[in-house]
Amino acid sequence: MSEKVMVKGTEAIGEAALRAGCRHYFGYPITPQSELTEYMARRLPELEGVFLQAESEVSAVNMIYGGACTGKRVMTSTSSPGFSLMQEGMSYIAGAELPSVFVNVVRGGPGLGDIQPAQCDYFQATKGGGHGDYRLVVYGPESLQEAVELTIKSFDIADKYRNPVLILADGMLGQMMEPVSFPEFKDLNSFVDHSDWAMVGTKMERDAHRVTSFNIDPYGLEKMNIKFQKKYKEIVENEKMYEEYMLDDAEVVIVAYGTIGRIAKSVAKMAREKGIKAGVFRPITLWPYPYEALAKHTDKANMFFTVEMSAGQMIEDVKLAVNGKKPVEFYGRMGGVVPTPGEIFAKLMELVK
Known part of the structure; x- marks a missing residue:
């Protein structure tokens, strides 16, 4: 390097x-x-x-x-x-x-x-x-x-x-x-x-290759x-990849990806300063999604808290992983607004009261 x-x-x-x-x-x-x-x-x-x-x-x-x-x-x-x-x-x-x-x-x-x-x-x-x-x-x-x-x-x-x-x-x-x-x-x-x-190029030594997604035969296309x-x-x-941050004893699992995953780590630190055992699960591969790795935290966690810069899209995958075993809450900002650690923390405090 x-x-x-x-x-x-x-x-x-x-x-x-x-x-x-x-x-x-x-x-x-x-x-x-x-x-x-x-x-x-x-x-x-x-x-x-x-x-x-x-x-x-x-x-x-x-x-x-x-x-x-x-x-x-x-x-x-x-x-x-x-x-x-x-x-x-x-x-x-x-x-x-x-x-x-x-x-x-x-x-x-x-x-x-x-x-x-x-x-x-x-x-x-x-x-x-x-x-x-x-x-x-x-x-x-x-x-x-x-x-x-x-x-x-x-x-x-x-x-x-x-x-x-x-x-x-x-x-x-x-x-x-x-x-x-x-x-x-x-x-x-x-x-x-x-x-x-x-x-x-074949150099006249083999048949030409054909690269296409087209197959007129429905059975042939099904086989593909x-x-x-x-x-x-x-x-x-x-190929699944993910990061776990302060999750060993976490009762609140904050789920976030990309740059919001970094912000979520600050929120987890703020929460622990207030006595709330929070940690972050950050999927790195968004597909394939690491469902099983996230699901294992349903045994200890009381709540999952998904944070996104959207109206809530990854939350569907979080809910699939949790499978109804624990509540899944959400906080998001839209239109290009980046949520601050303070506002995410404030929402988290509302949820844990």
Whole structure:
């Protein structure tokens, strides 16, 4: 790892992608992630890579489809309305089993909304914003260092499972600056060999590869979907990630992800100063969601308290994990408003009285 350098969130993700071996980026500027696009435009030519600003997010996602067909490490980034425009292409990419990495720096919605940080794209990210029975691996980093590490991991996971991976950040993470250590550049020759399916040229030595999600035969398409579901089951079994903070004796489990997970830790400390045994459960993989790890706390905890920058979307997964055994309460802010530790703590105090 390098010495720590002060860097902005979007640029940290971009540099991490380059060090992970990404040499092909297709994107379109949209606040609050435009600096990532600008960073890739500046850095990729220095590494003999390809940067192309598409005419729209729809174009960008289809360029990702084409680039991924060659087996190369490809990435795009956007923010909420732009990610919505990518959903048809996202379904095609998942259906064609193409490894690729997406970054959504979430802003307030619905519609055009504003440019402030939010977490209101959780449903879209974790439940499948496009058509069909597909899944994305979704990471929700809480810090820039974790964003760097998860970006690098995203490319490895995408290659391993031939599946698109999404970094779900919020505008706050994208725009903040923190000290970050970067790993060394990966050897481009060390990656998974995709020559058995990728479109790399036949040299007249084999039949041409065909990369598509289309299958006119319903039984053939069902067979494809069964294969996908087996892959998703393998991901669920092997790739869940989460953090537990002061949960050994916790009677109140605060559940939060991303930057709100950091704020929740301050709330837990405040609660313990008042004699309330609180801790934080922070899912890092938003899909696959760590249901079992969260569920084990139902034995000791009296209450689960979900905090989000939304009207309450992850709360549904928390309720599934708790399965009615204990009450699940909620506090959220919308429209790009970031809740303070003080106001979350005040709500918690109301609930425990």
